[in-house]
Amino acid sequence: MSRPKTLRKVVAPPNFKGYKPYGTHTGTKDSVELLYEEYEAIKLADYDLMNHLEASKLMGISRPTFARIYETARRKIAKAFVEAIEIKTVYGDALLDKHWYVCDDCQTRFTIPKTIEEHQCPMCKSEQIELLNT
Amino acid sequence: MKTVITSSGENNLAQFDKRFGRAAWFCVFDEETKQTIFIKNKNINSSNGAGTMAAEQIVSMNVQKVISGDFGPKAKDLLDKFNVQMVIIQDNDITVQGIIEKLTK
Ligand SMILES: [Zn+2]
Numbered sequence: 017m018s019r020p021k022t023l024r025k026v027v028a029p030p031n032f033k034g035y036k037p038y039g040t041h042t043g044t045k046d047s048v049e050l051l052y053e054e055y056e057a058i059k060l061a062d063y064d065l066m067n068h069l070e071a072s073k074l075m076g077i078s079r080p081t082f083a084r085i086y087e088t089a090r091r092k093i094a095k096a097f098v099e100a101i102e103i104k105t106v107y108g109d110a111l112l113d114k115h116w117y118v119c120d121d122c123q124t125r126f127t128i129p130k131t132i133e134e135h136q137c138p139m140c141k142s143e144q145i146e147l148l149n150t
Numbered sequence: 151m152k153t154v155i156t157s158s159g160e161n162n163l164a165q166f167d168k169r170f171g172r173a174a175w176f177c178v179f180d181e182e183t184k185q186t187i188f189i190k191n192k193n194i195n196s197s198n199g200a201g202t203m204a205a206e207q208i209v210s211m212n213v214q215k216v217i218s219g220d221f222g223p224k225a226k227d228l229l230d231k232f233n234v235q236m237v238i239i240q241d242n243d244i245t246v247q248g249i250i251e252k253l254t255k
Contacts, residue, residue: 123240129233131214138215138237139252 030055031130034104035096047102054089055105061086120144151181153215153253154208155246160188162247166239168219171201177246178213179253186250201225209234217249 030052053075060071072082096103118125119137126138136143156173158165167173176189189211193203201222208216209228215235229236239249 125238127230127236129230129235131233132235138217138235139239139249140255 030105032105034102036102037096037100040100044099044101046099047104048092048096049106050089050092050103051085051106053085054092057082057086058089058093115147117145117147120146151215152211152213153179153181153217154211154213155179155249156216156218157188157246162186162250163245166217166219166241166244166246166249168240168242170216170218170221170225171204173204173218176204176208176211178211179250181254184254186246199224202228205229 034047056075057071060066060074061068064071066074068082068086069079071086072079075082077085093103095101116125116127117137119140119142121142121144122137122140124137124139128135135145137145155177156167156170157175157177158167158173160175162177164175164177167175171191172194173191174194176191178187178189180186189207191204192207193200196203202224205221205225205228209232213234215237216229217237217239219238219240221229221236221238226236241248
């Protein structure tokens, strides 16, 4: 029996499907696959400027595991840069932090995917909605 | 924008079915045209993973919203990943038509 993979909590998935170089002459079809958790590691460490301990706690993983994911992420990005190949983001072992809301007016429970802008109840359009912490 | 409503029957007067993976039909309501079409749940009788397969079927239909009574963890993950809004309502006594009326009010 294979060991179940640990799911890494990803607070916010990337806002893109991938990155493509332009002005290259190689015309390669090669690409690197960047996992959601690898994207998150780069974001937390190099964009939000957290230290590895803080970042690992946020993702619900140990510090060494975080360091390993972060290192893999950097190497993939470096490879894509140097070899001028595409980066594709893939789901990986990420566990997305789902947010459930409840409507105060009709008790409907619902999620709000990032593709939806309005924060209102999908059934009654009420804006009296609350985030559930479950 | 298309919405799936889990349904016990093949027309608008059918009862809403709260069971996501085990609902007999998926009613696809198109908000622009106000038309509904009914698609059979292919995996209603599968012994396990019905919820996951229902989620896959729904993702492949390119809908933005699913209204049901409950979603299993795997179905939730999948729908979430494809930015499908999940809506849970607890009315036991409502028809598909009743839900559509609420949506379009
Ligand atoms: Zn409401």
